Structure formats: C-alpha cells, structure tokens
Amino acid sequence: MQNITFFFFLPPFACLSFSFSSPECGAPPLTHVCVAMLWTLPVLLLSVNWVIGSSSPGDLSSPSYNNNNGSRVQRVPDAIIIGVRKGGTRALLEMLNLHPDVEVAKAEVHYFNVEDHYKRGLSWYRSQMPFTRPGQLTLEKTPGYFASPQVPARVWATNPGARLLLIVRDPAERLVSDYTQVLHNRLSRQKPYRPLEDLLLRESRIDPDYKALQRSLYHRHLARWLEVFPREQIHVVDGDALVRDPYPEMRRAESFLALPARIGPGNFRYNSTKGFYCLLEAGREKCLDQSKGRPHAPLGGLAFRKLCRYLAEPNRLFFNMVGRTFSWC
Secondary structure, eight states, X not given: XXXXXXXXXXXXXXXXXXXXXXXXXXXXXXXXXXXXXXXHHHHHHHHHXXXXXXXXXXXXXXXXXXXXXXXXXXXXXXXXXXXXXXXXXXXXXXXXXXXXXXXXXXXXXXXXXXXXXXXXXXXXXXXXXXXXXXXXXXXXXXXXXXXXTTHHHHHHHHOTTOEEXXXXXXXXXXXXXXHHHHHHHHHHTXXXXXXXXXXXXXXXXXXXXXXXXXXXXXXXXHHHHHTTSOGGGEEEEEHHHHHHOHHHHHHHHHHHTTXXXXXXXXXXXXXXXXXXXXXXXXTEEEOOOTTTTOOOOOOOHHHHHHHHHHHHHHHHHHHHHHTOOOOOO
C-alpha cells in the first residue's frame, strides 16, 4: 500500500471550518464554513482514493489487483505445480480445484520459462490468474517450469513463500508418454517423426542427449530448485499412486497447502472404460480429456530394459533427495 501525503493551500477562512473558537479570528457565518468544507471535499476524497486503491495492474510491487469485482482480486499464485511434464499435472490441478478454497489458472501460463511472457512483467502474470476471495488459494501449473534452469530464481524473486508441488511418475514411463504426445502432435499436422527407439538409442546405447530422457532425470532438476527453495516448500506427489487411488495423495496435498480437508473419497469414481478415476462434484462426473490415458507408442523390451538400467542411479539420487522411494523400473 502506498502512503501519499498531500499539502493543501486553502483560503484563510478555511481554518474556521476546523476550529470555531480560534482566538485569532472570529467565527464566520455558517455559509463561509460550508464553502470551505465543500471546496476541500473532492481533494480529500482524492487523497483517500490514492491510499486505499493503490493496487493496480501496473503496480508491480502489489501482490494483488482489484478490478472492482467486490472483494475478489487477482493475486500472484500462492502455490505452483512446477512439473513434471507428462507426470499427471493436469489431473492434480483438476483434483485440487475440487476444493472450495482453491481457484486455478485455467491454462498453462509459462510466465517464468518463456522469455516473451516474462518480459511482460508481473502485472501481466497476475492478470492471467483467477479472481479469488480473501482466504482462497491461487494455483497455477506449468510443467515446463521444473526442467528450466532459469525458473527457480525467478519464482523466488516473485514470491519466496510460494508452495511448490512436484508430481512425479516412473521416469521411463514418463519418457514414453512424452514421446507419444509429441508423436501425436506431429502426426496431427501430417509431419513425420522418427520411431522412439531411433531417438532413444545411439549405436545400441542410450543417447544421453535425447531431450525426453533429460526431462526424466529428476534429481538434476530438483537440485536447482533446492539451491533456491527450502525442501519444506516443495511437496512431492506420487503420480502413479494418484492414478491408482487419488484420495490419499490429495489428503497429503491439502495438508501441505494448509487447506482444511474438503476433498474426500466420494469425489472420485473409477471409470472402467477410460481406465482411470474421474471426478465427482455436485453429483456430476468430470473426466480428463481424451489425450489422458492415450495408448503409448511402442518400445521394444530390450530398449526399455536398457532405459531402466540407465535410470537406476538417477532414480536413487532422487530418492535420497526427497527422502522416500518409489516403485519404478
């Protein structure tokens, strides 16, 4: 909030509007008092407006923007789902959105990892957020944040108290899912794409330069975040467990976000046709779009075993960093 002081130069009789018993000058007619008070009223109201309405889209120091929408304002996120790509970030966002105290950004913002967006400034970032009431939590998710080297310091500079959610899954399965999404996008534009095994292997050995593989080296990316944020501000969600049974993972996420328990087992219903849980809210079922649960592109058994062996040590390092283990290949 800005504190702005105004100095007013009023006619001499204006002092009588504040003191009727001044020994220096006699009490004026009542009409003079009213003129002085009416003359100063607009200016006084202007000064009050500057103090109370100091938050604006261009005020980068302000954490929120009130757009005359009652008590609802747009705020810099209290929490961010930072990754991982193809780890279940959309499912986690939609499940947390069941909570009445959570409002989510409807699209991935890519503020911290896309230079053209970052150059637009904090006011632009805030304008991408939902309007929230006091006490509600603002949440956004951009899975590209996790593996982008410049992002941790930028997030800290924007909100050092941000709570970060990292949802992970078996990194070998994540890699195949990553490739499958790119393949689908290429084919939909009638563009060719090399088979996964050709990209993953070079002379029958795992190619460490393959980008989808690099995104599965969780320990490497988490290390950069831990250089900036304390471990207690990063909550790791088991993406594979979230698919099998969402409720326990959601209860832990609520606790991390300091939210009252509002999401229960009744909010989830298993859809045998889709092969995963759908959400229930006010008696209505909502399932993720058709791209979720898409059949994976084929990868030969020998190549998959090579991938698992390659990831064994990176996985062990990640387990040590987060203080828990996962049932990965």
